[in-house]
Amino acid sequence: MPPIWIPFLAALALPVLGWLVLGLHALFAFQPLGEDHVRRLVATVFSLAFGAYVVGLGWLGLTGAPLPELPFGALVSLPRYHMSMGLHLDGLSLGLLGLTLSLSGLVGAFSVRYLHREPGFARFFFLLFMLTVGLELIAAGDGLDMLFAGWELVGLSSALLIAFFSRRRGPVEHGLRAYVIYRTVDVALLMAVVLAHHLVGSVRFEDIAAAAPAAGGLTTLVGALLVIGAMGKSGSVPFSGWVPRAMEGPTPSSAIFYGALSIHLGPFLLLRMWPVLEHAPAARVALVLIGLLTAAHGSMVGRVQHDIKGTLAYASVAQVGLMFAEIGLGWTSLATLHLFGHAVWRANQLLRAPSVLSERDELMAALGASRSARGLHIERLLPAKLRRALYSFALQRWYLDDVLDRFVVQPLLRGLRAIDGMDQRAAAATGGPLVALGQGESLALQLGELPALDGERGAAAGAPTRSTSGGVA
Amino acid sequence: MSIESEAPHSPEDAAGPAIGPGAGSPHHDDWLELILHHAGHLVPEQNPLEQFVHHNTLHAYEHLPFEEALKAASAELGTAAAQPEVWLRGQLAAGRIAEVDLEAEVALRVPERALPGLSVGERGLVALLCQYGLSDEAGATLAWRLTDGGALRALPVDLPPAARAALEAQGPAEAVLPALWSAARALRPRVALTPPAPGLRPRDQLVAAGLGDPDPMVHQALIRWCGAYLDTGHAYWPMMERDRGFLQSVLLHAASGGPDLRDWLEELPAVAAGLLRRPGGAPTADEIVEEELQRLQIARPDAERFIVDTLLALRGWAGMFHRLEARPDLWPEPVARPRLVELLAVRLVLDRLGAEHFLNRGGVAAGPLVQRLARLPAPAPAEPCDPAWTLVQVALLLGLGADGLRRLGPAGLAAIEGVVARTPAFTRQLILQTAYERTYRRRMVDAVALHWPLAAHLPPPARPSAQLLLCMDDREESLRRYLEEQDPQLETYGLAGFFGVAMMYRGLDGAKARPLCPAPVTPRHLVEEVVVDELAGAHAAGAAVRARKAKLKEGAYTARDTLLRGSLLSLGGWLALVPLASQLLSPRLHARLTQRQVRQKTRLRLLRPGPEARDGHGLLLGYSFDEMADIVTRVLQDIGLVSRFARLVVILGHGSHSANNPHRGAYDCGACGGGQGGPNARAFAVMANATEVRQILRSRGIDVPDDTHFLGGLHDTANDAVEWLDADLLPAGHAPDLAALDKKLSVARENNALERARRFMSAPLDLSPAQALAHVEARAEDLAQPRPELGHATNAVALIGRRQWSRGLFLDRRAFLISYDPSIDPDAQIISRILAAAGPVGAGISLEYFFSFMDPALYGCGTKLPHNVTGFLGVMDGYSSDLRTGLPWQMVEIHEPMRLLLIIEATPTMLGKVLERHPPVAQLVVNQWVQVVSLDPQTGALQHFVGGSAGWVPWAMPSGPLPAVRSSVEWFRGQRDHLLPATITDGLPRPGVR
Numbered sequence A: 001m002p003p004i005w006i007p008f009l010a011a012l013a014l015p016v017l018g019w020l021v022l023g024l025h026a027l028f029a030f031q032p033l034g035e036d037h038v039r040r041l042v043a044t045v046f047s048l049a050f051g052a053y054v055v056g057l058g059w060l061g062l063t064g065a066p067l068p069e070l071p072f073g074a075l076v077s078l079p080r081y082h083m084s085m086g087l088h089l090d091g092l093s094l095g096l097l098g099l100t101l102s103l104s105g106l107v108g109a110f111s112v113r114y115l116h117r118e119p120g121f122a123r124f125f126f127l128l129f130m131l132t133v134g135l136e137l138i139a140a141g142d143g144l145d146m147l148f149a150g151w152e153l154v155g156l157s158s159a160l161l162i163a164f165f166s167r168r169r170g171p172v173e174h175g176l177r178a179y180v181i182y183r184t185v186d187v188a189l190l191m192a193v194v195l196a197h198h199l200v201g202s203v204r205f206e207d208i209a210a211a212a213p214a215a216g217g218l219t220t221l222v223g224a225l226l227v228i229g230a231m232g233k234s235g236s237v238p239f240s241g242w243v244p245r246a247m248e249g250p251t252p253s254s255a256i257f258y259g260a261l262s263i264h265l266g267p268f269l270l271l272r273m274w275p276v277l278e279h280a281p282a283a284r285v286a287l288v289l290i291g292l293l294t295a296a297h298g299s300m301v302g303r304v305q306h307d308i309k310g311t312l313a314y315a316s317v318a319q320v321g322l323m324f325a326e327i328g329l330g331w332t333s334l335a336t337l338h339l340f341g342h343a344v345w346r347a348n349q350l351l352r353a354p355s356v357l358s359e360r361d362e363l364m365a366a367l368g369a370s371r372s373a374r375g376l377h378i379e380r381l382l383p384a385k386l387r388r389a390l391y392s393f394a395l396q397r398w399y400l401d402d403v404l405d406r407f408v409v410q411p412l413l414r415g416l417r418a419i420d421g422m423d424q425r426a427a428a429a430t431g432g433p434l435v436a437l438g439q440g441e442s443l444a445l446q447l448g449e450l451p452a453l454d455g456e457r458g459a460a461a462g463a464p465t466r467s468t469s470g471g472v473a
Numbered sequence B: 001m002s003i004e005s006e007a008p009h010s011p012e013d014a015a016g017p018a019i020g021p022g023a024g025s026p027h028h029d030d031w032l033e034l035i036l037h038h039a040g041h042l043v044p045e046q047n048p049l050e051q052f053v054h055h056n057t058l059h060a061y062e063h064l065p066f067e068e069a070l071k072a073a074s075a076e077l078g079t080a081a082a083q084p085e086v087w088l089r090g091q092l093a094a095g096r097i098a099e100v101d102l103e104a105e106v107a108l109r110v111p112e113r114a115l116p117g118l119s120v121g122e123r124g125l126v127a128l129l130c131q132y133g134l135s136d137e138a139g140a141t142l143a144w145r146l147t148d149g150g151a152l153r154a155l156p157v158d159l160p161p162a163a164r165a166a167l168e169a170q171g172p173a174e175a176v177l178p179a180l181w182s183a184a185r186a187l188r189p190r191v192a193l194t195p196p197a198p199g200l201r202p203r204d205q206l207v208a209a210g211l212g213d214p215d216p217m218v219h220q221a222l223i224r225w226c227g228a229y230l231d232t233g234h235a236y237w238p239m240m241e242r243d244r245g246f247l248q249s250v251l252l253h254a255a256s257g258g259p260d261l262r263d264w265l266e267e268l269p270a271v272a273a274g275l276l277r278r279p280g281g282a283p284t285a286d287e288i289v290e291e292e293l294q295r296l297q298i299a300r301p302d303a304e305r306f307i308v309d310t311l312l313a314l315r316g317w318a319g320m321f322h323r324l325e326a327r328p329d330l331w332p333e334p335v336a337r338p339r340l341v342e343l344l345a346v347r348l349v350l351d352r353l354g355a356e357h358f359l360n361r362g363g364v365a366a367g368p369l370v371q372r373l374a375r376l377p378a379p380a381p382a383e384p385c386d387p388a389w390t391l392v393q394v395a396l397l398l399g400l401g402a403d404g405l406r407r408l409g410p411a412g413l414a415a416i417e418g419v420v421a422r423t424p425a426f427t428r429q430l431i432l433q434t435a436y437e438r439t440y441r442r443r444m445v446d447a448v449a450l451h452w453p454l455a456a457h458l459p460p461p462a463r464p465s466a467q468l469l470l471c472m473d474d475r476e477e478s479l480r481r482y483l484e485e486q487d488p489q490l491e492t493y494g495l496a497g498f499f500g501v502a503m504m505y506r507g508l509d510g511a512k513a514r515p516l517c518p519a520p521v522t523p524r525h526l527v528e529e530v531v532v533d534e535l536a537g538a539h540a541a542g543a544a545v546r547a548r549k550a551k552l553k554e555g556a557y558t559a560r561d562t563l564l565r566g567s568l569l570s571l572g573g574w575l576a577l578v579p580l581a582s583q584l585l586s587p588r589l590h591a592r593l594t595q596r597q598v599r600q601k602t603r604l605r606l607l608r609p610g611p612e613a614r615d616g617h618g619l620l621l622g623y624s625f626d627e628m629a630d631i632v633t634r635v636l637q638d639i640g641l642v643s644r645f646a647r648l649v650v651i652l653g654h655g656s657h658s659a660n661n662p663h664r665g666a667y668d669c670g671a672c673g674g675g676q677g678g679p680n681a682r683a684f685a686v687m688a689n690a691t692e693v694r695q696i697l698r699s700r701g702i703d704v705p706d707d708t709h710f711l712g713g714l715h716d717t718a719n720d721a722v723e724w725l726d727a728d729l730l731p732a733g734h735a736p737d738l739a740a741l742d743k744k745l746s747v748a749r750e751n752n753a754l755e756r757a758r759r760f761m762s763a764p765l766d767l768s769p770a771q772a773l774a775h776v777e778a779r780a781e782d783l784a785q786p787r788p789e790l791g792h793a794t795n796a797v798a799l800i801g802r803r804q805w806s807r808g809l810f811l812d813r814r815a816f817l818i819s820y821d822p823s824i825d826p827d828a829q830i831i832s833r834i835l836a837a838a839g840p841v842g843a844g845i846s847l848e849y850f851f852s853f854m855d856p857a858l859y860g861c862g863t864k865l866p867h868n869v870t871g872f873l874g875v876m877d878g879y880s881s882d883l884r885t886g887l888p889w890q891m892v893e894i895h896e897p898m899r900l901l902l903i904i905e906a907t908p909t910m911l912g913k914v915l916e917r918h919p920p921v922a923q924l925v926v927n928q929w930v931q932v933v934s935l936d937p938q939t940g941a942l943q944h945f946v947g948g949s950a951g952w953v954p955w956a957m958p959s960g961p962l963p964a965v966r967s968s969v970e971w972f973r974g975q976r977d978h979l980l981p982a983t984i985t986d987g988l989p990r991p992g993v994r
Helices: A005-029 A035-063 A091-114 A121-140 A146-164 A169-200 A205-215 A217-234 A242-248 A252-261 A262-272 A274-276 A281-303 A308-328 A333-353 A353-365 A376-381 A384-395 A397-428 A441-448 A449-457 B012-013 B029-044 B065-079 B085-094 B099-109 B122-132 B139-146 B160-167 B173-187 B202-208 B215-230 B248-253 B268-276 B285-295 B299-311 B313-324 B340-361 B369-374 B388-396 B402-422 B424-455 B478-488 B533-541 B543-561 B563-571 B573-585 B587-594 B625-639 B678-689 B693-698 B733-755 B768-781 B829-854 B906-916 B920-928 B970-971
Strands: A070-077 A082-087 B468-473 B490-495 B503-506 B514-516 B525-529 B602-606 B646-657 B710-718 B723-724 B797-801 B817-818 B868-869 B875-879 B901-902 B930-935 B942-947 B951-954
Touching: A005 A035, A005 A091, A005 A121, A005 B970, A035 A091, A035 A121, A035 B012, A035 B646, A082 A146, A082 B299, A091 A121, A091 A252, A091 A262, A091 A333, A091 B573, A121 A146, A121 A252, A121 A262, A146 A169, A146 A217, A146 A242, A146 A252, A146 A262, A146 B248, A169 A205, A169 A242, A169 B248, A205 A217, A205 A274, A217 A262, A217 A274, A217 A281, A217 A308, A217 B202, A242 A308, A252 A262, A252 A333, A252 B646, A252 B906, A262 A308, A262 A333, A274 B139, A274 B693, A281 A308, A281 A384, A281 A397, A281 B543, A308 A333, A308 A353, A308 B543, A308 B868, A333 A353, A333 B468, A333 B573, A353 B543, A353 B868, A384 A397, A384 B215, A384 B248, A441 B029, A449 B388, B029 B285, B029 B299, B029 B340, B065 B215, B065 B424, B085 B122, B085 B424, B099 B122, B099 B424, B099 B563, B122 B388, B122 B402, B122 B424, B160 B173, B173 B388, B173 B402, B202 B340, B202 B369, B215 B248, B215 B340, B248 B268, B248 B340, B248 B875, B268 B340, B285 B299, B285 B340, B299 B313, B388 B901, B424 B797, B424 B901, B424 B930, B424 B942, B468 B478, B478 B490, B478 B733, B478 B970, B490 B625, B503 B678, B503 B875, B514 B970, B525 B533, B533 B543, B543 B563, B563 B573, B573 B587, B587 B768, B602 B678, B602 B723, B625 B678, B625 B693, B625 B829, B646 B678, B646 B733, B678 B693, B678 B710, B678 B723, B723 B733, B733 B768, B733 B970, B797 B829, B817 B829, B829 B901, B829 B920, B906 B920, B906 B930, B920 B942
Parallel strands: B468 B490, B468 B646, B503 B525, B646 B710, B797 B817, B797 B901, B901 B930
Antiparallel strands: A070 A082, B490 B817, B503 B514, B525 B602, B710 B723, B868 B875, B930 B942, B942 B951
8 A cells, every 4th residue: 555545544533533433333222422522533533534634645746646545355256256445535525524524523613612511412423423424525526426325324424413403303313304315316426336246247447437438329328317316406397395394403403515515516427427527428418407596496485584593504505506517518627616715705694694693784784775776677677567476486395396396296195004004904904903912911911901002003293282383403 | 662652552442342342332333343453462563673672472461450451361362371390399399499489389279278187288289289399191191191101100300208108018019009090980980071162263063073274374374464564674675555455455456466386275366346336336344254253153242352362373473563553653664554453354264265175175064164163073082081090190199099098088189189279380389489489589579678777877978089870770770780899989779771861862973853751651852963163174075975875885785586696796705704704713813804994973952942943743942952951950959969979970881782683672772762772872971061051950950060970971881991071071071080981991801701701601601801701792793693692581689779788788680770869769760760760661571571481482473493584563483484573582581570579668658559550560560560669768678569458568677687798899709600699898889989
């Protein structure tokens, strides 16, 4: 192993260690690690990892040569089928790795103070480490399989952080929605991986890049699948609904995921797979159209949001849509610059989202008067009825979520319930009313309490008085 | 301080209207208005975030005695009725509630009766129940507890030692417990309960029938409209035609918005168009409400409950609608005209559509809504209640086994059940709560009683070295203590932080004037800050440059809303990494580097140019000399400073600045309506320094010596910085006085920071004072700090009287200190003034913290982490939720929830006169919303107001001496928790020579 890899390996391994420490502790100790220990672990891991990264980067700069590959060996090695794993850090990966370590570290520094005395402190950092590990896999993996593994880890940690306040209905519902969208759309990414395996015999980026020009129609297919796979994480139309809902999580998690890192994984994937897209013009056309449509959607819907996190969510979606369009048009350097700049800027904005009041005051003080009237261009151009219709359409977020719910989710659920109904009827026809009694239940029978259980089983949510949506903290 | 600018609520107002026609209301048509008036009292009353003021969350119930109010509020609002019993028992176990106090409170409520067959009497049993609790599990929960829950396998962890010994003597737990249970079950079978009738709303009936809950769906749609309508400038495209009213706006948007693709709202465009195109014009909100009520066949007597239930389902937004309707002056840019009745109308229409959708989904046959609801299946049976479980728990507490239970006989069992019925959970919680307050009251009043003789009769210094007037805020208590500890000749005074100057103030960098006075007061004067004359020209010349810079700033600000500017800024966005890193990793350094303190020299335009000079809004410009003299006289009389003026009299207002905190208004000065008291202090100083004013004062008997200079300042309670205002006007001869005071202040600030830092878990206990100051400075600048300072989190007591007798008493930053001199107040005029202001303010702060601690989900706003500032008005939780009102958990978590204890240096007769003159104060006192103790100015005798037939009860003189230490630091060093009062000998007034 070339020695230049050592600092990078250290930078990659440290978050994995942090993740394992928190995870194993929770698994075996039955109670979360104390705040002090978690704080020290987080500070140590991120500062050392970032330091190692900087050292490695400096070293790389001095030598001037690109970083060689670091193969781990083959996972599966058959005559016609070879699945190897290894690490590969080129310019783009180094950029993402640096962004990950720095922003995760900063958000970690933010969160150790922000989440002080909050139940779920250790859980938050477990999920933050999980995100970092996932991102490292995406950045440093040398093939689509490692990228996919990291992709899933990022998706899972994202959904679990949206549902961080698991005692309330909203966060859990929206976390589930995000996760379902991720997994559904990732089918396309998985198909792309499988196709690549099948066609090229390997999933390493270099092999795919070499094989891409020749494959013709299949390249376009893989390209299209990659585009679809990128759409889920980046909240492209029609999947944008989950992004504002993702703001249910604590502020720092919103910042790191939907400002900084997770939302940019779509463009990152496309940039990484640019050699395929380069030779898939049809996919690129679709990409441009989707990107522009997403940008229009994000911009238009973002303008009518009345809350700061919603505004920032849609602003992110719009900018990522623009990145899609830039990639589709072939301007990859612009897209890269846009990606990294936007990541830092948006994370900054999201971390400062609670300051929106003081920022507004400073602005008013600087202006010395009310804000200049905005939205005047649309007022000038359109008649009142059309204006109202457009405003309504934007306020209802183009009905994207509702259409998905109504025409995709509900029919699916109806089908599943029908199958479940058939299953229940079959079970009732063959079995008895009681399924296996547990120990508790047999004792309850002895005590004469079991009849009470039957009567209680079908009771609906009782309290018929006030319904509150304030939620339980 | 929740009252509107009109007259404070009268008890009749808050009692709510009699409902229905003919029941006291003269006009048949006004019934809806009356109902909404009543509902308006029940929804949370909170100002937009920028004008946050503490107020009694349960202000609408102040006409009821405290305990009844808790119960009534809980029943009507669905909130917790008292502090959680588990928490209260924990306080008892930890010793915070002393056993003697628990017994005393039990003795007050429970008669002493013997219980047949038992060794404990009724009081003893109640005390046991309070200490160990009684759970009312039944049905499936109980079945679980008896089986997997292990209740029949082992004795409970929490048992009186005697009972445990008795039970263990009877045999192993696995045998004793099931036998006990069988015996109890044999004696008392299960009792089936009828399920409560479901509520009147269609949603309630759907939920009771198990068909699901349409409320989340309805709320998602409604919140979008509410947020867009009430937005005060956040959205780039504001909602159009808001001046037509919420109802019209929504109907217009729904009707002309194209088809609504949400399945449950498919009919909404048609419904809206139908309403708009009715012959005779669109119906008003009142008419729509009446129609919906008729459609649901809700009779007039039930209408109030129905409407209140409906509004309370989304109470935060309803509260904001109501508040803005009542106080349109709180709107920065009044574009919309929110009315609660319109919100109700829209909500009822949406509720109906939602209910219909759920009925369709549930397969209920079509038809009129009322018929469909009637066809719903009956609600599930209620969980039976289980008297046997009660008997088992009581038997365990008494150490009785199966035999012992059987030996009690029917009389004994009936007696036990009677006691249990008379002490439900609410009663037990109240007993523990009052015992909690009693322990603190006992310790605090004992401390005052023991400390009083040490200081009260010492003659004050002939000429104090300096005098400081600070806000009565509990956070200033420690700063005053540290100044007094350093210099026995230094005197401090406490009063409301607006210093009598109720004004609309426009600072140099403020676009709009804001009121700086208590919330119920409407200011009539406008005061502006202007650059000094010499610099005025340059300042005006620089205006164009400033305007251009501001435009750039605005461009950057709105870049998030636009595509092109957004992309351009993103391209350079990575430059933000370094400032972000520096601010997160070293907030103090970052603040120092980025804050360019180029402050202009300014003056306040305080003197009115002509007798009737007004501005465009009808406010008087500034003050005349007579008005100034009135203000100064009143303030000096209130605090008792009418002679013996020092050379330097400092007026110190306070404010707080913190980063990333939407609730920063809650940390500012409540007496200034949620603003910072610096301008008030400055204005008072200028007024008191004016020669003409001093002449008028002299004619009124207040002789301010010519060498006395008043100086205003601002104390930032977050980073403990003190800034002098108009220091350049200080005469040269006073510079040494100011320098001496500055030195004392810098020591005081560091010690103050040290005392504050002991409460912060992230600050080690062995910090030096200078390190503590650095710590709090970093905290105030830290983006990631949800607790930049603790605000009023430790408030508990208010001392009203001369500082003489409370000086040198360590009050742990828990006391509001108001200066008052009874010797110049023979007919209770001054104390009336003080209590009329301070009473509701102090009670408001204390009760807001009390209720936000009690029910953080409904009275408070939960944890700050998911908060999402919406429309610059309030915060939601995350994506889209009800508007959260009250205080965040981070602000109240270390609070000790108690009613404010007022210790007033006035005889009960004088206080009686005050209560006669001010009914709102009387209401608070008589209904026990605050606790009052009277301190006789001559003898130091203390009496506690218990109300009822007893009236004032003399306080027994405590025995033990108060612990005494040399300095405050000695007393709190190394401790994180609340501390008992102690005498600080350095701080005691000492007659001395210079």
